[in-house]
Amino acid sequence: MSFDNSGEQGGNPEAGSIRGRHPAQDRTGQDRTGQGSSERDASQLVVDSSGNTGYVEAPTYYDGSAPTVFLAGGITGTPNWQQEARSLLEGIPGVVVNPRRENFPLHDPNAHRDQVGWEHDHLEAASVVAFWYPQGDPPACGISQHETSQPITFYELGKLIGSGKPLAVGADPNGLRRRDVVEQLRHDRPDLTVHDTLEDTMAEARQLIEEIAGAAQPNAGDERDQG
Numbered sequence: 001m002s003f004d005n006s007g008e009q010g011g012n013p014e015a016g017s018i019r020g021r022h023p024a025q026d027r028t029g030q031d032r033t034g035q036g037s038s039e040r041d042a043s044q045l046v047v048d049s050s051g052n053t054g055y056v057e058a059p060t061y062y063d064g065s066a067p068t069v070f071l072a073g074g075i076t077g078t079p080n081w082q083q084e085a086r087s088l089l090e091g092i093p094g095v096v097v098n099p100r101r102e103n104f105p106l107h108d109p110n111a112h113r114d115q116v117g118w119e120h121d122h123l124e125a126a127s128v129v130a131f132w133y134p135q136g137d138p139p140a141c142g143i144s145q146h147e148t149s150q151p152i153t154f155y156e157l158g159k160l161i162g163s164g165k166p167l168a169v170g171a172d173p174n175g176l177r178r179r180d181v182v183e184q185l186r187h188d189r190p191d192l193t194v195h196d197t198l199e200d201t202m203a204e205a206r207q208l209i210e211e212i213a214g215a216a217q218p219n220a221g222d223e224r225d226q227g
Contacts, residue, residue: 055086057098058118062125067094067212069205070126072157074150075100078134081198085132088202093213097122123156126165127212130205131157132198133171133181149176157181161188166208169194170201 056062069089071082082100089096099119105111123129133150154177160167169185171178173196182194195201 054090054092055096055098056122058101058122059114061118062095062097062122064095067127067209067216068097068122068125069094069128069130069209070097070123071099071132072123072129073132073153074134074136077136078150081132081134084198085130085202088199089206092206092209094127094209097126123160128166128168128205128208129156129160130168130201131170132201133175133177134198135172135175154180158184161185166212167192168201168204168208170196170198172196 056068062068069092071085073081075082080100082098086096086098099115099122101115104115131153133153157167157169167189169181169192171181171194178194185192185194193204195204
């Protein structure tokens with residue numbers, strides 16, 4: 001998923017929360033964004049009218065406790081499917097975490113390292129990971145077929161297959177590597193459905209996050225019994 005030349009994920013904060021770090025700091029706690037950039041970071045953290053954070057975009061760090069859905073999948077050489085996924089997940093009882101920056105600072109020598117660290121931490125902390133393998137942009141955009149094969153997304157999926165973390169997986173039927181996704185999961189996670197559309201993939205992600213959020217709510221009958 002990461003930007004060209006790619007990034008990985010990992011980390012080990014508690015699920016749904018990355019504690020003790022300002023959004024303008026990298027994984028080491030150092031300020032890598034420059035003067036005034038924290039204001040730009042804050043603009044990527046959207047709060048709805050009820051006061052619940054609904055959307056976080058790299059490089060802003062999410063420091064809340066609500067359950068999260070991490071959007072894992074192609075970035076370089078692919079359409080901006082993440083914004084469509086965000087719309088499809090509107091109203092979930094949690095936070096959509098998007099690694100695709102609106103403007104990636106290619107001039108910044110620290111940007112790739114910081115992006116990898118951000119993805120590493122938020123993937124590890126995610127309550128649900130939604131994988132989408134899109135079809136690449138048309139060749140006219142100058143991106144080669146190799147660059148749209150999304151190797152880092154495969155790395156991330158392989159890393160999480162045995163983790164027990166709830167996953168929703170989908171791949172465009174015309175995508176370069178759909179057959180690989182289907183065959184690998186047939187052996188390692190036969191319980192997972194590889195969806196054909198982004199809509200179906202996000203519908204499963206919504207179901208998973210709703211189950212997690214529901215399990216975290218106190219039982220209304222128990223509350224009455226106690227009080």
